[in-house]
Amino acid sequence: MGSIASPPCPISPSSYPSLTREQAGHLRHFHNLAAQLDGSWHHMGSQEPLQEFLDAYRYQLATMAYAVGVSHYHRQPLLRSVYKPLMRRLIHKMLCRDVWAYWFNTSLGGVRTDPSRTSLRTPWANPIARENIMYSGHLLLMVSLYAMLFDDNEFEKEGSIVFNWDPLFFGLGPEKFTYDTASLEKAILKEMERNGYVGVCCEPNMVFVVCNQFPMIAMRYNDARHSTNTISTLLPKYQDAWKAKGGMVRSNGLFPDAWLEVQDHVLSASDPGWTAWAAAFMNTWNSSLIRELYPKQSEGYLTTIDGETRLHPTAVGNAIRALVADESLPANSEATLAKARDIVRKANAPPGFPYSKPLLAYIVMWLSELGRTAELTSLLAYTDAHLNPTWEKGGLYYPRHDIITSDFKSGADMEMEWTHMDPFAGNAAIAYSRLNVEDGQKKMWEHPWTSKEVKERVWVDGVSLADGVDFLRGVYDPDVGEGAVVMSMKCWNESVRSVRVKPVVKGLGAGKWSVWVGGEFVRTDEMGKGGKDAVELDVEVSQEMVDVVVVREA
Known part of the structure; x- marks a missing residue:
């Protein structure tokens, strides 16, 4: 028979x-970085040694967590036991003193953020108590995202978020600062109220539009989880506060960089960096405006010529924008680009700020959220061709390279093709752009998972990236x-x-x-x-x- x-x-x-090989490689790289022993930050070192600048650990860790979040939510909702320990480990790293200890020095203040200052403030170590939304806002979103995605109340328990301050050779003994999701959110709201709802300061005296987007997304998740209405109450106050400052959109079409608290002065943007970063996350609650503004905000800084999208240094982008405005030249033209480069070359302006803003990181996250697939694909193809994609232990990253531009043919700094790679882009933001989907943040804002949904979902346990x-x-x-x-x-x-x-x-x-x-x-x-x-x-x-x-x- x-x-x-x-x-x-x-x-x-x-x-x-x-997932593509690259997408899986990015997740593997996150795992490799998060699995390092505390105090080891291989591949994550930044331009500025005290963690005060834009490629610091906190921005890398937070963006990795956001990439984990969009990947789990949109691509692999079945794999809870794969994504949950990875995000949990990133939160653990975010709470390491290496990440937030910069605040003690930053809290002193200085003339770079407040030109009127003639003496330093008395410093404090607590990274949550006042200002510092550039840390507290990201942390709130990380723990709130964790709770939403995995229906886990670990960080909602009293005293679950702990900061231990115990420098070895100064201080009057150890200090311990404890929070939970609710008290962390409350501290941020208190600071927003103190500033008339225009936002919470990052550095002393400076409120940045972009950094205040992350805690507001977190508040939306917490509202959905606990049936509260914090964000619906806050957003009108936030919008009204910016209207009183002359509006969120400035005459050049970009979002303002910052508001100076003491001077009550708004700093207009001179490059697209923080506008792009803000737009990538403001698309959650203000999508119609974000999409309407994209052509004007990207003009000149990004060009698409003969089907190839290129990112240009700020000086070149501003020259293109001036040529479009003053001479009615087309932005997406090789001739316009050549003329703009010639203008910049002849100006021979001295370098300004000592560190380079992670412009590529912000741009690719922006393109990803808005579903600008052709531009993103082209820009990532350029990145893969010229910016040294590297595989290590199954993980994909782009190693740091501090030079902004060069000529690939001769090595001379003449043709102004983009070569800069910071660890924020190379470890986290490029990965985010590949793992996100169109309106990825917006869809999560509109439909955060409820506790009931997570409890009733089919899911896989017993496996993780640690399995190899x-x-x-x-x-x-x-x-x-x-x-x-x-x-x-x-x-x-x-x-x-x-x-x-x-x-x-x-x-x-x-x-x-x-x-x-x-x-x-x-x-x-x-x-x-x-x-x-x-x-x-x-x-x-x-x-x-x-x-x-x-x-x-x-």
């Missing part, structure tokens, strides 16, 4: 989107038959023949669930009614992608 043929798999995993496996698919499709789980994995390490992983599929409804691994039928498990409560698997994963499919029978 012939053997009974195994039933064929009823669905094709390839019909579901898979990249997870390329991870979705539950309720519209296929009676429900289907699709998961695809691949071992990243070519020196290892294979690894074994033991995923556990949880949250399945009652009924019979059939399992296929690598296209081969494995078994059928009965869920509920005295049967199992999860499908437990033991899968060998090699360098060839293996698919796991679990389907409920009709």
Whole structure:
């Protein structure tokens, strides 16, 4: 008698989107960085040694967390046990003293942020108490995102966010500052109120538009989670406060860089950096304005010529904008670009600020959120061709390079092609731009996951990036038959023949669930009614992608 043929798999995993090699490599790099021992910051060192500038640890860690968030929410909602420990580890790193200790010195103030200052302030170590939204705002979004995505109240418990201040050779003894999500949010709201709702200071005396977007997104998640209405009350006050300062949009079409508290003066932007960064996250609550402004805000700084999008140094971008305004030249023209470069070259202006703003980082995040796929794809292709993409332990990053422009043909600084790479872009922002989707932040704002949704979701436990496996698919499709789980994995390490992983599929409804691994039928498990409560698997994963499919029978 012939053997009974195994039933064929009823669905094709390839019909579901898979992470690209680059996307999986970025997530692996996050894991590699987050897994370092505390105090080790390999690949994360910044231009400014005291962590005060824009490529500091806090910006890298926060943006990695946001990339983890959009990847889990939009691409792989099944893989809770993959994303949760990664985000938890990034939050742990964010709470390390290395990340926030800069504030003690920054709190002294100085003439660079307040030209009227003639003496320094008495410093304080607590990074939350006042000002410093450039840290506290990102931290609030990280812990709020964690709670929303994983229905975990760890940081909502009293005293769960701890800052230990105990310098070795100065001070009068250790200090400990404790918060939780609610008290952290309350501290930020108190500062917003103190400044008339125009926003919380980053550095002393300076309120930046961009840095205040992150805590407002966090407040939206917390409102959805706890049925409060903080953000709906705050946003009108915030908008009115900026109207009173002359409006959020300045005459050049860009958002203001900052408001000086003591001088009551608004600093207009002279480059697109903080406008792009703000727009990438303001798209959550002000999307119509963000999309309306994109052409004017990007003009000159980004050009698309013969199908290739290029990012230009600020001086070149401003020269293009002037040529468009004064001579009606087309912005996206090789001739206009050449003329603008010649203007900058002849001006031979001396370098200004000692550190270079991570402009590329802000631009690619902006393009990603607005779904400017052609421009983003072209700019990332340029980045991959010229800015040294590097693979290490299965992770993809772009190593730091401080020179802003050069001529690739001769090495002379003449053609002004972009070459700058900071660790914020190279470790985090480029990754974010690849893992995000169009309106990724906006969709999360409009529909944050509720506790009920997370509790009722089918999900996978028992696996993580620490297993040495990249997870390329991870979705539950309720519209296929009676429900289907699709998961695809691949071992990243070519020196290892294979690894074994033991995923556990949880949250399945009652009924019979059939399992296929690598296209081969494995078994059928009965869920509920005295049967199992999860499908437990033991899968060998090699360098060839293996698919796991679990389907409920009709």
